[in-house]
Amino acid sequence: MQRFPWKLFWFLLLAGVLSGLAAIPLAIELFGPAVSKAEAPPLRLPLIILLGVIQNLLLVILMIFVGLKLGQKLGLGAPLLDSWLAGRPTNFRPAIKSGLLAGIGVGLALLLTLVVVAPRLPNLPVITVAKLALWKRLMACFYGGVFEELLMRLFLLTLIAWIASRGWRKDQSQLSAGAFWIANVLVAILFGLGHLPSASLVMPITPLVVMIALALNGIAGVTFGWLYWKRGLEAAIVAHFTADIVLYVIGAPFVATWAGSGLKPQ
Secondary structure, eight states, X not given: OOOOOHHXXXXXXXXXXXXXXXXXXXXXXXXXXHHHTSOOOXXXXXXXXXXXXXXXXXXXXXXXXXXXXXXXXXXXXXXXXXXXXXXXXXXXXXXXXXHHHXXXXXXXXXXXXXXXXXXXXXXXXXXXXXXXXXXXXXXXXXXIIIIHHIIIIIIIIHHHHHHHHHHHOTTOSSOOHHXXXXXXXXXXXXXXXXXXXHHTTTSOOOHHHHHHHHHHHHHHHHHHHHHHHHHOHHHHHHHHHHHHIIIIIIIHHHHHHHHHHTOOOO
């Protein structure tokens, strides 16, 4: 029976908590006006914040524990960090290189697509984000790169892959390609749908918006999932973080300028 990687668990838990906190400055400024217009909650704001912190902390603990536990059965997880925390010689370079290349590619693909659709959707979140301070946009990239990868890849993809693998090939402990792709596509779809609630706070959700969310986040989700499978969670985190840097830190002002100009690609 494999030992549970407790050092890795605590390391990822700390990273998850810090990355969740990193998104707060941008979230307050981006969604604050919409929330302030809502009806007054029945509980006092400090109590709501406390309950939210406890709820999210329990969620992070659960998803990291389940992800690591089931990942051991499938050969998924964060092998490089686990090795490094155990004091063994570890080469992060291949995973970082793969993550950077994939992240730049995904970020540019999403950026070019948003440039095309921006004049037709002037309230896109990426356009609103462009108006915010650079440091807030940069901090939010840690939320996407770390917290979302812990949730979507380490926890959700691993869980669905484990369920699929039990019905796919019961005689094998390693994850089969078929079970992985079932899980990866499903999680990519959920990844796209998961962005709609926050988008609804700054723009109306139309069929076009849903289609764009599914297409763009689906491309990103499938790529990050493949990296998670082949290179480990570390590569998926680097790729997601890099893609967010390209999109929200570097590209957002360009998309906002393009949308404001009213120009349409020829």
